Amino acid sequence: MSGIIGKKVGMTSIFDADGKNIPCTVIEAGPCVVTQLRTVDTDGYTAVQLAFSDKKEKNTTGSLKGHFAKAGTTPKRKLVEFKTFEDEKALGDTVDVSIFVEGDFVDVVGTSKGKGFQGVVKRYGFAGVGGQTHGQHNRLRAPGSLGASSWPSRVFKGMRMAGRMGGDRVKIQNLQVLKVYTEQNLLVVSGSIPGAKGSYVIVDK
Numbered sequence: 283m284s285g286i287i288g289k290k291v292g293m294t295s296i297f298d299a300d301g302k303n304i305p306c307t308v309i310e311a312g313p314c315v316v317t318q319l320r321t322v323d324t325d326g327y328t329a330v331q332l333a334f335s336d337k338k339e340k341n342t343t344g345s346l347k348g349h350f351a352k353a354g355t356t357p358k359r360k361l362v363e364f365k366t367f368e369d370e371k372a373l374g375d376t377v378d379v380s381i382f383v384e385g386d387f388v389d390v391v392g393t394s395k396g397k398g399f400q401g402v403v404k405r406y407g408f409a410g411v412g413g414q415t416h417g418q419h420n421r422l423r424a425p426g427s428l429g430a431s432s433w434p435s436r437v438f439k440g441m442r443m444a445g446r447m448g449g450d451r452v453k454i455q456n457l458q459v460l461k462v463y464t465e466q467n468l469l470v471v472s473g474s475i476p477g478a479k480g481s482y483v484i485v486d487k
């Protein structure tokens with residue numbers, strides 16, 4: 283299994299050979315630089331660390347400057363470790379979208395859009411009171427009864443209530459690679475992926 287770090291560009295749609303309109307997402311994937319090779323002897327496990335997206339040197343800490351200098355590359359914003367890679371990698375190697383071919387199935391990991399503090403209607407799809415006429419003029423989006431009385435005299439853990447929504451790590455599995463544009467470092471996958479435009483994503487092959 284191998285992968286790459288990318289950035290969500292946005293959504294579009296393309297037509298397949300049968301004329302079916304397929305919604306898809308465009309990802310700016312790579313090029314990524316191999317900045318560290320984890321080994322069992324030194325780290326207790328094997329992994330390949332990739333770095334993506336240039337960063338200003340003045341905004342980089344001294345320890346990270348030395349880390350990137352060992353790999354012979356400029357400072358990067360995003361670092362991700364991949365446990366296994368299809369072929370051997372050396373420090374300073376470049377990984378780009380050429381590792382994918384049309385028809386591959388990939389898993390995409392991203393951070394979903396943060397929605398802030400939301401009520402039960404938006405967060406869990408509660409219907410609310412609706413249009414009933416029982417004197418409830420301001421209860422349209424209220425959660426209703428929580429179900430507890432003299433026993434157990436508390437609210438059960440896990441009760442669906444208002445709270446913070448979004449901003450979670452989400453993995454979407456089995457998305458098909460529809461197009462690979464090597465020169466532009468673009469990857470077009472079927473369906474939607476989590477996150478806002480410009481957010482970082484991890485594409486696992």
